[in-house]
Amino acid sequence: MKIINEFKLTLDSRSINESFARVAVAAFVSQYDPTTAEIQDIKTAVSEAVTNCIVHAYPDSIGKIYITVKMTDEGLVKIYIRDKGKGIPDIEKALEPLFTTGKEGELSGLGFTVMQSFCDKIKVRSKVCGGTTVALFKKLNLK
């Protein structure tokens, strides 16, 4: 499988950028003629991962969010969303549906569950105080 195109974006962890981030990734992927459902799936998953950087990785400060999108010749979209924030101590637990460290009661703990259900595969790598990378894989049905 060969990478045929790549796109990188660095953003401030400001909540106003949530919409911009998902639209930018969707615009890049749209060049490959995906279905509306595939684009919506990607937008939803990207929104979850980017929001997590803003809310959890950099809770009291503004940091950078690094997004890389790679397109393969077989229509596999690989999206990497990375931060240098506080990290996840227990990834397995964080992935459990309804698990949240959110205090204000407005978080449902479903971000990772949504990413998993709208992507073909997700991978999480994290280091406490070192940051987190979420990889989202989505296969397009190329026409």
Next chain:
Amino acid sequence: MVELKYDSDRKSLAAVIIGEIDHHSAEGMRDKIDEAIYVFKPHKIILDFTSVSFMDSSGIGLIMGRYRTSRYHGGEVFVKVKDERIKKILSLSGIDKLVSIIGGKNEDNK
């Protein structure tokens, strides 16, 4: 954006959500709906998602939070949805056990 609609005796409140729900936009929506709930204590709160064009898990948080705010005075929450994707996100959360999900207009022509 949220549009609030009350019935004549203000016993029922409909919050029509228009556009995209993410963590950024949900904050303003939450404040506006909660203020109305606190002031009018409606018996019935309808969160109308039929004009939502995008939603991530922040939409679940928005519903769960309003469920909690309404519970204090015994208000009941209804969620109106027609989009299949939004229904799927709602079903992941199990929120349908706390609030009543009602179908929107275009229910059967998906």
